[in-house]
Amino acid sequence: MRMKGLPGPPHSYLFGHLRLFLKLSRRMPKGAHLHAMPNLVKQEYPELGAYFYLDPWPIAHQMLVVSDAEMMNQFTVQRSLPKHPVTNGLIQWLGGPGNMVTSEGAKWKKWRSAFSPCFSASHLMSLVPAIVDECVTFCDTLTEKAKKKELFRIERAATKLTVDVIGKVTLNTSFNTQKGQNPLVESISATVAWLSVGGLLGTLAFLDLRQPVMLRYHTWKMNTYVGNLLEECFATRHSRGRSKAVVDLALDAFLKEEAKGTAAEAKKLDPEFREAAISNIKVFVVAGHDTTSSLIVYSYYHLAKNPSILARVRDELNEVFGSDPSAIEAQLHTDPHLLNKLHYTLAVIREVLRFRSPASTVRLGQKDFFLRDPLSNAVLPTEDFMLWPAPPAMHMSPRYWPDPYVFDPNRHLSARSTGVSGQDETVRNKTKDFWIAFSKGPRNCIGQELAVLEVKIVLAMTLRRFDFIPAFDEVNKLRGDGTGYPSETQGPFELFGDEAYQVFLGTTKPREGMPMRLKLREQ
Numbered sequence: 001m002r003m004k005g006l007p008g009p010p011h012s013y014l015f016g017h018l019r020l021f022l023k024l025s026r027r028m029p030k031g032a033h034l035h036a037m038p039n040l041v042k043q044e045y046p047e048l049g050a051y052f053y054l055d056p057w058p059i060a061h062q063m064l065v066v067s068d069a070e071m072m073n074q075f076t077v078q079r080s081l082p083k084h085p086v087t088n089g090l091i092q093w094l095g096g097p098g099n100m101v102t103s104e105g106a107k108w109k110k111w112r113s114a115f116s117p118c119f120s121a122s123h124l125m126s127l128v129p130a131i132v133d134e135c136v137t138f139c140d141t142l143t144e145k146a147k148k149k150e151l152f153r154i155e156r157a158a159t160k161l162t163v164d165v166i167g168k169v170t171l172n173t174s175f176n177t178q179k180g181q182n183p184l185v186e187s188i189s190a191t192v193a194w195l196s197v198g199g200l201l202g203t204l205a206f207l208d209l210r211q212p213v214m215l216r217y218h219t220w221k222m223n224t225y226v227g228n229l230l231e232e233c234f235a236t237r238h239s240r241g242r243s244k245a246v247v248d249l250a251l252d253a254f255l256k257e258e259a260k261g262t263a264a265e266a267k268k269l270d271p272e273f274r275e276a277a278i279s280n281i282k283v284f285v286v287a288g289h290d291t292t293s294s295l296i297v298y299s300y301y302h303l304a305k306n307p308s309i310l311a312r313v314r315d316e317l318n319e320v321f322g323s324d325p326s327a328i329e330a331q332l333h334t335d336p337h338l339l340n341k342l343h344y345t346l347a348v349i350r351e352v353l354r355f356r357s358p359a360s361t362v363r364l365g366q367k368d369f370f371l372r373d374p375l376s377n378a379v380l381p382t383e384d385f386m387l388w389p390a391p392p393a394m395h396m397s398p399r400y401w402p403d404p405y406v407f408d409p410n411r412h413l414s415a416r417s418t419g420v421s422g423q424d425e426t427v428r429n430k431t432k433d434f435w436i437a438f439s440k441g442p443r444n445c446i447g448q449e450l451a452v453l454e455v456k457i458v459l460a461m462t463l464r465r466f467d468f469i470p471a472f473d474e475v476n477k478l479r480g481d482g483t484g485y486p487s488e489t490q491g492p493f494e495l496f497g498d499e500a501y502q503v504f505l506g507t508t509k510p511r512e513g514m515p516m517r518l519k520l521r522e523q
């Protein structure tokens, strides 16, 4: 009844859009991420406009898919509606009380304000040497794989790197997952696995009585681990001099806001801050590792498929860092601001994110809130609907992006951004209204500067050392490697003509973990 008269594909009173969903899912390769669904719906019903309602209940919530930039602004920028409860499940368990992703109102504001300055571009520059050190370990791993001519899933190596970088940046410590096991990461994986008990909807979870016990055990394990590191970081805050981790700055901001003095004067860690910091550090790991590693490996993929673009990135790296790739670590230690000169590399990163956004926001519609179509002035009800500005729909819309399925970093460059330093803003501004990889408004991604900075460093340190050769046709050789990827050999293996489509594996991942072979380049 709620769907009556609303724009969308033909709707059945009895089945909603279930039959459409089932029909379209058959066109998707096994495991493909459901965020491709809006584009399949549009392919099936080309007459649909920039927004439409879908009713796949009980597979998913009734939703309003929006691919109009101005309409997205109405519920993320002009008024930031609360996040949809669907965000809660996993994050609530992993994050706990005070975590920024799922909290709302004054609580969210308090912790967002405390942590925001820590992720500013200017502060992150001081952490470049620490990030570079973690990338050296990553390069060593890649060199070993290249020398052995080994086939491997590069997503796994990239994810370990991104976890270690978050440890360095937030707590000034290495989680060391690139060199061994880590209790935090093990418990995050175990929590994801235990939350998956009972199928997609968790309806059969009650059959496994171990689930609540195991979830509590892993929460205790994660909290103890992060809590100890936090105490250690607090204890060494004076001796570390200028090197400030995220929690150092956040503690300063918190104490100032609460008029409790300064971190330097504090004798012990404030208990309220301690609890929120544990929650948010866990959430930074969860929100920041898969997303960033996916950006790294898809950058390798798109560059391998587009040799002329790769050549231009390598030229830019040679121009900025000179022609000896082995000098780069020292250069980044002494002058991290060189990274600001990588305009074309930044455009590549933004284009990869246009193709492969790993995350999106979903908001809960309200009784008193109506969306307005700027073209027709139509007014749309939102109460109880999940409002979804789907990145694949917005990022592949020909309205904003001519030839959307062509990989072209030039879309993000303005005529003026020709390598003059300080032009990064121009790179951003050209597409800022309809490029939504980090969402928009006050609840946009707090870690976006870190993610882009880290990926710039990784690309700068690896692209001139290695050739990356995607190897999906060899995936059967990786079967049973314990990574959780299926090594499927029975197709179809294409979605919109793309072999490297995103899959759902707890979070968004590149298909099969992006099988690769590497070659060391001639110096």
Ligand code: HEM
Pocket (backbone or CB within 6 Å): 083, 087, 100, 101, 102, 112, 166, 283, 284, 285, 287, 288, 289, 291, 292, 295, 357, 358, 359, 360, 361, 362, 436, 437, 438, 439, 442, 443, 444, 445, 446, 447, 448, 450, 451
């Ligand atoms: C390429 C990498 C990344 C992408 C594409 C990405 C994307 C996003 C998106 C789309 C949102 C909005 C989600 C929502 O509204 O529910 C978000 C929020 C968030 N992200 Fe990221 N993210 C990335 C990396 C990171 C990193 C490295 C961190 C932290 C270290 C991080 C921490 C967060 C947090 C805490 C939020 C919630 C912010 C709030 O609600 O106030 N993300 N991210």
